[in-house]
Amino acid sequence: MTRIAFLLVAVVTVAGVVASLAPASGQAVGEAAPIFVTKIPPGYRDWRLVSVAHEEGELNDIRAILGNDVAIKSYREGKLPFPEGTIIARIAWNYVPSEENNKIFGRPQSFVAGSAPAWYLQFMVKDSKKYAATGGWGFAQFDKDGKPAPEADLKKCFPCHQAIKDRDFVFTRYSP
Amino acid sequence: MTRIAFLLVAVVTVAGVVASLAPASGQAVGEAAPIFVTKIPPGYRDWRLVSVAHEEGELNDIRAILGNDVAIKSYREGKLPFPEGTIIARIAWNYVPSEENNKIFGRPQSFVAGSAPAWYLQFMVKDSKKYAATGGWGFAQFDKDGKPAPEADLKKCFPCHQAIKDRDFVFTRYSP
Numbered sequence: 186m187t188r189i190a191f192l193l194v195a196v197v198t199v200a201g202v203v204a205s206l207a208p209a210s211g212q213a214v215g216e217a218a219p220i221f222v223t224k225i226p227p228g229y230r231d232w233r234l235v236s237v238a239h240e241e242g243e244l245n246d247i248r249a250i251l252g253n254d255v256a257i258k259s260y261r262e263g264k265l266p267f268p269e270g271t272i273i274a275r276i277a278w279n280y281v282p283s284e285e286n287n288k289i290f291g292r293p294q295s296f297v298a299g300s301a302p303a304w305y306l307q308f309m310v311k312d313s314k315k316y317a318a319t320g321g322w323g324f325a326q327f328d329k330d331g332k333p334a335p336e337a338d339l340k341k342c343f344p345c346h347q348a349i350k351d352r353d354f355v356f357t358r359y360s361p
Numbered sequence: 362m363t364r365i366a367f368l369l370v371a372v373v374t375v376a377g378v379v380a381s382l383a384p385a386s387g388q389a390v391g392e393a394a395p396i397f398v399t400k401i402p403p404g405y406r407d408w409r410l411v412s413v414a415h416e417e418g419e420l421n422d423i424r425a426i427l428g429n430d431v432a433i434k435s436y437r438e439g440k441l442p443f444p445e446g447t448i449i450a451r452i453a454w455n456y457v458p459s460e461e462n463n464k465i466f467g468r469p470q471s472f473v474a475g476s477a478p479a480w481y482l483q484f485m486v487k488d489s490k491k492y493a494a495t496g497g498w499g500f501a502q503f504d505k506d507g508k509p510a511p512e513a514d515l516k517k518c519f520p521c522h523q524a525i526k527d528r529d530f531v532f533t534r535y536s537p
Contacts, residue, residue: 242470294418
C-alpha cells in the first residue's frame with residue numbers, strides 16, 4: 186500500500202467513527218440522543234419470575250415480568266438502584282376467558298393467556314453510561330416476530346417511568 | 362435364636378408390612394387410599410414460567426404457573442403424558458388494583474399481584490405408581506406459612522382435573 190492510499194483509508198475510517206458519534210439529524214448539539222435497545226436479550230424466556238399483572242383497556246393483556254440473574258438477586262435483596270447489567274423483561278399475552286376452565290368449574294371466572302398482542306415483549310436494560318439520558322435504563326419493545334418498535338414509541342417509555350424515580354424507575358415489585 | 366423365636370419375629374414383620382399396606386380406616390377394601398403431597402417442593406420459586414392466569418369470584422387472584430425442568434422440557438416439546446418427576450407449581454396472589462400505576466397512566470387499568478391469599482401454593486407431582494389413584498398426579502396445597510391443606514380439600518382436586526384427561530389432567534397450557 187502506498188503512503189497516500191494508507192492515509193486515505195485512515196481518513197475514511199476516522200470520518201466513519203466521527204459520523205457514528207454525531208447526534209442524529211434534527212438533534213441539537215450537546216443534547217443526549219435517545220438510545221434504545223434494538224436486540225432481544227437472549228434466553229429471556231428462561232429467566233425467573235418477578236411478578237404478574239393484568240392491564241385493562243386498550244392493552245387488555247395479562248403479563249409476566251421476568252428478570253435476569255442480576256435483576257432477581259437485586260429484587261430479592263431489596264437493594265436499589267439495580268446494578269449494571271440488570272435486565273427486566275415483560276411478556277404480554279392477550280387476556281382471554283377460558284371457556285374450557287369455566288365449563289369445568291361451572292362458573293365464568295377463569296381468564297388465561299392467549300395469543301401475542303401487538304407489542305409482545307418489552308425490556309429495560311440497565312447501563313448507566315449508555316442510557317444516561319433515560320435514568321440509566323434502555324427501553325425496548327418488540328412484536329411477536331421480533332421487530333422493534335419505532336423510536337417514536339420508545340420515547341414514550343421514560344416520561345411515565347420517571348414518576349417512580351425513587352424505585353429506580355421500575356414499576357413492578359417482586360412477588361414472593 | 363431358637364426356631365420358635367425366629368418364627369415369631371418373621372410373623373411380626375409380615376404383620377407390620379400387611380398393616381402398612383392396609384387401606385386407611387373407613388376405606389373400602391380394594392379401593393386405593395388417596396395420597397397427597399405434604400411437603401413443599403424445594404426451589405420452586407426459581408422454576409421457569411409456564412403461563413399466567415386470573416381467577417375471578419371467590420378466588421379473586423392473579424397467578425403464575427411454574428414448572429421444574431422436567432415439566433418445562435415436556436411442555437416445550439409438546440409431549441404428553443408428562444414424564445415421571447414432573448412438578449407443576451401454581452403461585453397465587455390477591456388480585457389488587459394498582460393505584461400507583463393508574464395515577465401515572467391516567468386510567469384505572471392496572472391490576473397487580475398483592476399479598477398471599479388463603480391458599481398461596483399448589484403443586485401437581487407426577488409419580489404414576491404413588492399417585493395411581495389420581496391419574497398419576499399427587500396434589501398439594503399450602504398456605505403462606507407452608508401449612509398443607511386438609512385432606513378433604515385435596516380430594517376435590519382430581520374430580521375437576523379428570524375432565525381434561527386428554528391433556529394428562531393439566532389445565533395450564535404453555536405460553537411462549
